[in-house]
Amino acid sequence: MWISNIQLDGFRNYKELSLDLSQGLVFIHGNNGQGKSNLLEAIHLLSIFKSLRASREVELINLDMPRTNNASYALISADANRDNTLINIKLMIENHPSELVPNENKTLVKKKIRVNGTPKRASEVLGLIPSILVSPDDIQLINGSPSLRRRFLDLMISQVDRRYLDDLRRYLKVLFHRNSLLKSLNNQSSLNEQLTPWDTQLVKTGVNLLTSRIRAISFLQDSLKTIFKSLTNETDDFALDYISTVPMLKEESALESSFLEKLLANQSKDIALGSTSVGPHRDDICLRQNGRNVATYASRGQARILTLLMKLGQAIYTEHCHGEQPVLLLDDVLAELDDYSRTRLVEYTGQYQQVIITSTNMNIAKPKHQAIFLYVEDGNFSETPYVL
Numbered sequence: 001m002w003i004s005n006i007q008l009d010g011f012r013n014y015k016e017l018s019l020d021l022s023q024g025l026v027f028i029h030g031n032n033g034q035g036k037s038n039l040l041e042a043i044h045l046l047s048i049f050k051s052l053r054a055s056r057e058v059e060l061i062n063l064d065m066p067r068t069n070n071a072s073y074a075l076i077s078a079d080a081n082r083d084n085t086l087i088n089i090k091l092m093i094e095n096h097p098s099e100l101v102p103n104e105n106k107t108l109v110k111k112k113i114r115v116n117g118t119p120k121r122a123s124e125v126l127g128l129i130p131s132i133l134v135s136p137d138d139i140q141l142i143n144g145s146p147s148l149r150r151r152f153l154d155l156m157i158s159q160v161d162r163r164y165l166d167d168l169r170r171y172l173k174v175l176f177h178r179n180s181l182l183k184s185l186n187n188q189s190s191l192n193e194q195l196t197p198w199d200t201q202l203v204k205t206g207v208n209l210l211t212s213r214i215r216a217i218s219f220l221q222d223s224l225k226t227i228f229k230s231l232t233n234e235t236d237d238f239a240l241d242y243i244s245t246v247p248m249l250k251e252e253s254a255l256e257s258s259f260l261e262k263l264l265a266n267q268s269k270d271i272a273l274g275s276t277s278v279g280p281h282r283d284d285i286c287l288r289q290n291g292r293n294v295a296t297y298a299s300r301g302q303a304r305i306l307t308l309l310m311k312l313g314q315a316i317y318t319e320h321c322h323g324e325q326p327v328l329l330l331d332d333v334l335a336e337l338d339d340y341s342r343t344r345l346v347e348y349t350g351q352y353q354q355v356i357i358t359s360t361n362m363n364i365a366k367p368k369h370q371a372i373f374l375y376v377e378d379g380n381f382s383e384t385p386y387v388l
Helices: 037-050 137-143 145-157 160-186 189-232 252-265 267-271 302-320 339-349
Strands: 002-011 014-020 025-027 072-082 085-100 107-115 118-120 131-134 238-243 284-289 327-331 352-360 371-377 380-384
Touching: 014 037, 014 238, 037 072, 037 085, 037 352, 072 371, 085 189, 107 160, 107 371, 131 302, 137 145, 137 302, 145 160, 145 189, 145 284, 145 302, 160 267, 160 302, 160 352, 189 238, 189 302, 189 339, 252 267, 252 380, 284 302, 327 339, 339 352
Parallel strands: 025 352, 025 371, 131 327, 327 352
Antiparallel strands: 002 014, 002 072, 072 085, 085 107, 107 118, 238 284, 371 380
16 A cells, blocks of 8 residues: 555645655655644544544644635545555545534534545545554653553554444443443432443443454564564564453453453442443553563663554554555654664665655665655655665
8 A cells, every 4th residue: 555646735734735655765854843744644644534633623724724614624635556446535624613512612523535536434444545653652652541552452453443443432332321320320229220231232342342452462462572673683572461450251251241240340439430440441551571561661762662663563463454554654753763773664664565754854764775755844845866
C-alpha cells in the first residue's frame, strides 16, 4: 500500500494542497509550525477517521476558509495504490456552528466519507488504507496512563478486525448503560437485579475483546525481540503482560464465569462508585525488558526506542492480518535518537513500500537508498536535491 497523491482543503494550516508522493522513503523537512505534522495527521485520519492530536474535531478546520451555508469544512482526499488498484478516499469534516450536540455545549461536527465516490460509514472502511503514525507523544505508551495503552491496542486490532470493532462498540454502549444504572441505584439493593441483563451483555462482549487482545499481545511480543535486534544490534528479551481485572482462564466458558463472578463480587463497590470496576476497560499492558518493567526504569532515550518497538510491532501485526504493508508515518522521531539508532531505523523501514518521515533537519536521516526530499514552508512544498 502506498499513497500517490494527497489533497487538503481547509485542513489545519492548509488552505489548499495537492501533493504527489512516491513509493519508498519520502523525507519532509522544514521549520516548526509549517505543516509537517499536519500532513501526517491528515493521512492517518484516512485510516482511523479520528484525530489523536485534536481535543475537538473543529480544531481540524482552517478558520480562514470561507463558509458554505453557514458551515465551515475541511476536506482530505487521497489516492492509494493497493495491489495495482487505485483507491480514492475522501473525508469531509463539517462544522455547523448553528447546531449544537444534544446535551453538550459544543457545535455539531459531521464527518462524511466516500470511497471511489460511494458514501461509507467509518466502521466500514476503518483501516482500508492502513497506516501507522509514530509521534513524540507516543512515549506515553511506555510511561503514561493505562488508558493510552488500551487505546493503542484497540486501534491496532480494530484496523484489521471488524468483529473486534463491533464488539468494542457494543461493549462501550453496554458499559455506559450499566454505569448509568449504577448511579441511579444509589445503594438500593432491592434494585440490584436490574443489573443482571447488563452484566450478561457486558460479559459476552467483554470476553470477545479479551480473547482478541490476548492473541494480539502474543503476536506483538514475538516481534519485539527481532525489531530490537534490527535497531540496536542487541539481543534483549521482551515480554508483554496483559494485566487484567478478570482472571484470565483459557476456556471461553470459564472466562465468562470468572468475569461474571467478579462483577457480582464488586457489585456493592460499583454501586457506591457509580461505575464498573472490572472489565477490559480497566485493563493494562506491561512491557518487560530482560524481566524489568520498562515503565519504572527506562530513561527517556530508552523509552523512545521502546515506543518504536511497539509501533513497528503494530506495523508487522497489521501486515500479517491485512495482507499488505501499512504506510509508515514517522513524525519527528529521529531527533531524540543517537546517530546509530537513526541510521538503523531508516535502514529497517526501507523494507516498507512507503515511509514518510518528518524533521526540521534534512541531514538527519542519511538514507543509504533512494529517497525523495521535500521542503515545506507555510504549507507549500518543493523538492530538495539530495545526493546519496
